[in-house]
Each structure stands twice: as structure tokens, then as C-alpha cells.
Amino acid sequence: MAMDPSTQATVTGLEFIVSTIPARVACLESMMMTVPYDSCMPNWRVCKRHAYRTMMQIFSLKLAYTSSYVGGPVQLYGYVAVRDLLNPMRNYVFNRTRNDPLVVEHDGFIQMSGPKRGIRMQAPVLIEFNLKIKTGGEEEGDDQQVIDGVAIFGDRISGHARVNTQRMDGDGGSVDIKFAVLERASEATVQVGISEIEKGSCLSLCLAGSYTSPSYVSHGKIQLFDGVITAEASELSRAVVAVARDSKLVVKLKLSQKGGLDIHRCTIFPVEKHGSQSFIFNLGVATVEVMVTWSTMDIPQSLLGPNCFAHEFMASEGVEYVDE
Missing domain, CATH: 2.60.40 (Immunoglobulin-like)
Structure with missing residues (x-):
């Protein structure tokens, strides 16, 4: 290649x-x-x-x-x-x-x-x-x-x-x-769930993530979900994205329904190191919940364990693996 x-x-x-x-x-x-x-x-x-x-x-x-x-x-x-x-x-x-x-x-x-x-x-x-x-x-x-x-x-x-x-x-x-x-x-795990869908509804949902920052303009878009939703659906998707400290995560929603107007909504999540945040879109024909769970990537060696990177790399360098 x-x-x-x-x-x-x-x-x-x-x-x-x-x-x-x-x-x-x-x-x-x-x-x-x-x-x-x-x-x-x-x-x-x-x-x-x-x-x-x-x-x-x-x-x-x-x-x-x-x-x-x-x-x-x-x-x-x-x-x-x-x-x-x-x-x-x-x-x-x-x-x-x-x-x-x-x-x-x-x-x-x-x-x-x-x-x-x-x-x-x-x-x-x-x-x-x-x-x-x-x-x-x-x-x-x-x-x-x-x-x-x-x-x-x-x-x-x-x-x-x-x-x-x-x-x-x-x-x-x-x-x-x-x-x-x-x-x-920071690592953001974005989970999308849906409830209270009217039976017989023909709905399609598009959710996209992007960044807003006072320091720069970002043209990157992250597709979180794009598809048809049904009354049986609960958790639609889970996506893992990176969000810089000097920005915020923007989640934009578009709900399309047969014979009706598209519904557009937007919400913003500030960056955290730990914990989670959620936002509920009450759209009438359906309720969409977006939950963002934050985590830093400075994962300690004790959580990596002997089956991950630390053991093999340290062994190659002649360093004894110590579980902190």
C-alpha cells in the first residue's frame, strides 16, 4: 500500500x-x-x-x-x-x-x-x-x-x-x-436512546456531533446515528469521540416524519474529566435522550493489566512489570 x-x-x-x-x-x-x-x-x-x-x-x-x-x-x-x-x-x-x-x-x-x-x-x-x-x-x-x-x-x-x-x-x-x-x-462516550414513540410512526433520525471553540473553527462532523427508528427501539447507538479541553461537544438532531416537517434541535456539552451529562429532547412524536459519559485517557497501569500493553512493552525493554 x-x-x-x-x-x-x-x-x-x-x-x-x-x-x-x-x-x-x-x-x-x-x-x-x-x-x-x-x-x-x-x-x-x-x-x-x-x-x-x-x-x-x-x-x-x-x-x-x-x-x-x-x-x-x-x-x-x-x-x-x-x-x-x-x-x-x-x-x-x-x-x-x-x-x-x-x-x-x-x-x-x-x-x-x-x-x-x-x-x-x-x-x-x-x-x-x-x-x-x-x-x-x-x-x-x-x-x-x-x-x-x-x-x-x-x-x-x-x-x-x-x-x-x-x-x-x-x-x-x-x-x-x-x-x-x-x-x-477527554474521551466522550455518546449514548443515544429513544422512547415514547407513537405506534405506526414512520420516523427517521439523524444525530451528528461537532465542536465549538473560542480558539478555532472546526469543520469536522461526527455521525452519531442515521437511520429509521421504531417503537421497539431503546438504545439506538453508542459512539466514542475525543473532545479537546478548549472546545465543547455540539450534538445536532434532525427528526424526519412522513408527511410532516423536519424537526431540528441542538444541545451543547462542556468538557469534563469524569462523570456524565444528559439532555432530553421532547419532540412530541418521540423522546430522544443523549447521554455523554466522560473519561480521561491517563489510564493507570493497574487498570491495564498483564494482558494489555504494559507487560509486552516493558518486557521488551527489560523492565519488570509492577501492578501499581
Whole structure:
């Protein structure tokens, strides 16, 4: 896979970890530092013990082009996964099997299913791409390989909160990744729930996140949910995003109903290190609740455990693992 030279870096520790650890799913979850500690000083709302960290936010993935003609709808499968030094297991941003491919629309955007947790950039991160297009053949070997390779994104690849689009070229096509590096950021887990839907309603909901800041203008948009909702729905989605300390998270809602006018609403969540916030949209035909749960990414070694990054990396450096 071809890479833009600006994304490359020498990362001995990361390369060692990736080459020696099997392809397992990330063992860390989101919201690991949500519950305040007794030692938060002076208190958890203005905690000075736990620190904001540099994080990566991936806004979107887009299938830019394919090298050969694909008749009919494009059925994409495979994975895009991030590995950071906090825990170099795969943190999937996109993950579909051949039996459950994503039908890519005309705009080329790839519906993301992750990341599972925040992406910490205390050092460069590695992103793996392995994407294929399902063809009419019976076997996977008949399918078209779009891209298969890795790219390393340095922690200094971009200025703070600057939205970048990087094209990743593979043998059978290209994928655009839109991202930003956020300094002094917190992890926000956004959960969307819905209730009190009128029976027989034909509703579609679109929720998107963005940033507002007195320091800069951000053009990145985060898709939180986009789809049809039913009376049986409860929790619609969960998304993990990074939010910088010098900004706020903006959540915009659009509810469309057959034969009626679209309903637009907006709310803003200030950044925290711990705890959670929620906002309820009472829309008449439905009630939508958005809950944002905050967590710093300075996860202590005691929570990482021997199956995560600390053990393998420290062993490679000849340092004994100590559970703090």
C-alpha cells in the first residue's frame, strides 16, 4: 500500500508490539476513568490529579475509488483498525464479514462502527486497512482487494484540532480518512436512546456531533446515528469521540416524519474529566435522550493489566512489570 511520506515515522516500540502480539481485539473499554477517585483534587469536577491527553479523532472513512468496474451496488467488507501504545490490540473503526457486507452509497462514505474506546496519541498510532469488495463469486478469493496495508500517523502530523484528509492508496482502490489530532482532550462516550414513540410512526433520525471553540473553527462532523427508528427501539447507538479541553461537544438532531416537517434541535456539552451529562429532547412524536459519559485517557497501569500493553512493552525493554 502506498503512503504519503508525511504519515510515516520510526516507532520502534510500536513496531515491536504489533509484530509480536496476535491480532486480538482491544482489551480496554471506554469510560474506564469515568468514576471519580477519592484522590481527585480538589474535587472531581475540577480534578487536577488526572490529565487531559492528546487524542486522535477519526471523522469519516470514504471509498474514494476502485481500480476496476464493479457492477451493481458496492458490497464492502473487511476491517479498519487502530493500534496505539496504550493498548496495541486492534481497536476497530470498521469491521464487517463477507456474509454481512456494507452496501456503500453513491457518496462513497463508509459507515463506521467504532472506535471501541478513545485513541490516545502519546506516540504515533498505526492504522490497519484490509478492505475487499464482494463480487459474484462463491469464494473470498474471487473478491476484489481494495486495500491491504498499514499507515503510521505521527502525533505531530498536524496542528491542534486541524481537520485533515489523508488518501490511502491500495492495489485495487483508495480510501480517504478524515481525522484531527486534539491536544489535551477527554474521551466522550455518546449514548443515544429513544422512547415514547407513537405506534405506526414512520420516523427517521439523524444525530451528528461537532465542536465549538473560542480558539478555532472546526469543520469536522461526527455521525452519531442515521437511520429509521421504531417503537421497539431503546438504545439506538453508542459512539466514542475525543473532545479537546478548549472546545465543547455540539450534538445536532434532525427528526424526519412522513408527511410532516423536519424537526431540528441542538444541545451543547462542556468538557469534563469524569462523570456524565444528559439532555432530553421532547419532540412530541418521540423522546430522544443523549447521554455523554466522560473519561480521561491517563489510564493507570493497574487498570491495564498483564494482558494489555504494559507487560509486552516493558518486557521488551527489560523492565519488570509492577501492578501499581
